[in-house]
Amino acid sequence: MIFEDIFKEIGDFGRGQIFQYFLLCWPFLMAGFLSVDVVFLMAVPEFVCKPDNVTMYKLQLLSNTTSVSKIADILILLQKSMDNYKTSRCYSWNTSMIMNLTSINLIANRSRLDFQNVTLDSKCSNGFIYSTQSYGSTAPNEYDLVCDSDYIRSNLKTIFFAGRIFGAVIFGQLSDIIGRLRTFLIVVVFNLIAGLGLYFSINPIMIGGFLLLQGFSQVGYTLTTFVLGCELVGTSKRKWTGTVLQLFYTAAFILIPLCYWGMQNWRYLALFSGLPSIFFLSYFFIVYESPRWLLSKGRSKEALIIIEKVGKTNHIKLSENLKTEILKHHESEEYKNDTEKKHSVFDLIKSKSMLLLSLNVWFNWIVNALIYYGIIYNVENLAGSLYLNFILLGLVEIPAYVLNLLFLDRIGRRNLLIISLWGTGVACLLSGCVPKYNTVIIATIAMIGKLTVTMSYGVVYFYTSELFPTTVRNAAMGVSSMSARIGGTMATPILLLDHYFSPLPMIIFAILSAVAGGLTFKMPETKGKPLDQNFHKSSVKNERKTAEDDPKPLINDEKV
Incomplete structure (x- = not known):
């Protein structure tokens, strides 16, 4: 039946x-x-090493405030003018210069101080103070998960x-x-x-x-x-239901910065x-x-x-x-x-055609998640407000899903996946080639890349649910999702490669997109076909090829 x-x-x-x-x-x-x-x-707010109590009192008098976050803003302004800003904020101040100031305006006016003469003593021993201009309370600023303890924050994200x-x-x-x-x-x-x-x-x-x-x-x-x-x-309605679910997922990208901004x-x-x-x-x-x-x-x-x-x-x-x-x-x-045998995740690799299909699908999920989360995690490096950029990254997914709805049945799942993957590769390559000072162009290309990778991610999610029979569909989705999590985990270390060669992460993303798009040619088309209920029916389908059927069977019983 x-x-x-x-x-x-x-x-x-x-x-x-x-x-x-x-x-x-x-x-x-x-x-x-x-x-x-x-x-x-x-998230890690801007921070500096907390000065000793005497210096803090001097800064409070000069700035006419007892707000620790405002004191932090003053010191961050001073420290950002130093060559080694990211390193220097982990060290204690040599406070003699601050103690000799007569006005806090001397810090605000860069022309009145030679910031390069500011010296630092040793690693911070008084804890840290944080700016609240971008973030309120976060776990890193509550538990000082910065500098020597930054690895704890990194490990928490990995966990x-x-x-x-x-x-x-x-x-x-x-x-x-x-x-x-x-x-x-x-x-x-x-x-x-x-x-x-x-x-x-x-x-x-x-x-x-x-x-x-x-x-x-x-x-x-x-x-x-x-x-x-x-x-x-x-x-007839699967593409609509799958796409609307993904739109709800996208809505979270708009909701969460608004929630945190309010809380x-x-x-x-x-x-x-x-x-x-x-x-x-x-x-x-x-x-x-x-x-x-x-x-x-x-x-x-x-x-x-x-x-x-x-x-x-x-x-x-x-x-x-x-x-x-x-x-x-x-x-x-x-x-x-x-039901002669119990089905499990191992059925996904028991036959040759299923093994090749599964590996292809899983690689596609790794690449899509790697680039998708790579763009999200790189949002802090884009010009402008983090909250606004995050909302824009969410809003750009709406036209992506609309395009998926328009073309899923017109050109098929496979062709749309290939086009969107290659489009993502082109965007990543262009982003890597643009000089860093062209911040508007980089942000624009990033939004285009987010649009195309959202299209491909949406297609592969929907496509995978159609490729596998009911008896192992959720197991297949589970392994695919695990593959995506592996890809998402890889995004952060790959982004760090820009310390060695600035365009390298985007070049890697572009190459992987091109390879994944090429391998997608090997997948069968599922447009207009009913969901398989079980393995047996899939095997029968393979034996019943016609000129209209896709030449690549979904599953057969040939053992590896």
Whole structure:
């Protein structure tokens, strides 16, 4: 039985599916929020070494303020004029010059001081003071995770990404074993614990533990909600549902800088990232399990109940023939052939064609995530306000998804993926060639690159959900997501290569985009084809090639 036959009777996207789909959009927005909130949680404000008490008192008298952050702004202005600014801020001041000042204006007026004569003594021993012009409270300024302790901040970000890698592996497989909805509810509980735990954390060790859990749950949200959303609708509406989910993900990029700008406190932001989970717990009573997954597990009666509920909401009554076919699905040869063995993530590499397809898909996810997060993490180096740049990086994703909607069915998934990947490569190459002082041009090219890589990332997300059968779809999405997390983790060290050769990171991004685009030619086209329910049907499909079929089979049983 082809599952799309059911949609022909109850409708591809009727009122029942729309309501379920609308509920799933909000956890996907939460997933987008969790993917980037670490940027603000771990942000480092401008800082300088805290002077001794006598010097601080002198500066307070001169500036007529007791605000530590304003004192920090004064010293940052002084220190930024030094040749070795980033190094010097980790050292104590030689305070004799400051003690001899008669007016704070002498610091503001650069022509009145020879800043190069300012000397530093030893590494900072009094702690640090921070500017609040760009950020309010963040974890690094609360626990002084700068200078010699900067590695702790870096490790905390790495721990977050490690959680995403583990989550991709575990939740992808778990969702295929116990179901999409149950796995989603486990994710909800983990995210609630992570948000509350971060809010009440009292040291970096606790922060690391709850960031691991937050990264773990972030991937769980994306995997369970995206697959549930795609499996509830018919072929004609899949591109719309997949794209709208990604638009909700994008909305988080606009929401999070606004939230932090209003809160100015990393603990409130962490709490805000966990509290929506309380609402998501209600989904246990109102969201349906995937009927595709239920049928793949032989739970025909439960699948029929859900399909009847959707049909009733759509004002359609199922025919007796369809009911009988659903109830007897577990007796069909198709089902028996598929359940002779338990399916797992290892099925993705057991046959030669599946191994090659899987490796190709996973490499594509690595490249897309590497460039996508590379552009996001490089936002601090763009000219202008961090908050505004972050919002612009989010807004530019909207036309990207609109373009995907326009061209997914017109030119196919494969061709659109190739074009967007190569477009990203061109943008990265141009960005690397522009001199650093052309900040407006660099920012413009960065936005274009963000648009094209968002297109390719959106296509590969949607494309992957169509390439693999229901029995291993979530496992395949899980490994793909893990590949993306690996790519995202690689972004930061690759960006650091600009210390050796400024255009090198962008050249690397361009080369990888070109290679990924070329390898995409080897993938099969899925435009207009129904989602495979199981391995057996995929094998039969391979034997039934026609002139219209794609010459590359999705799966066959040839052993490696």
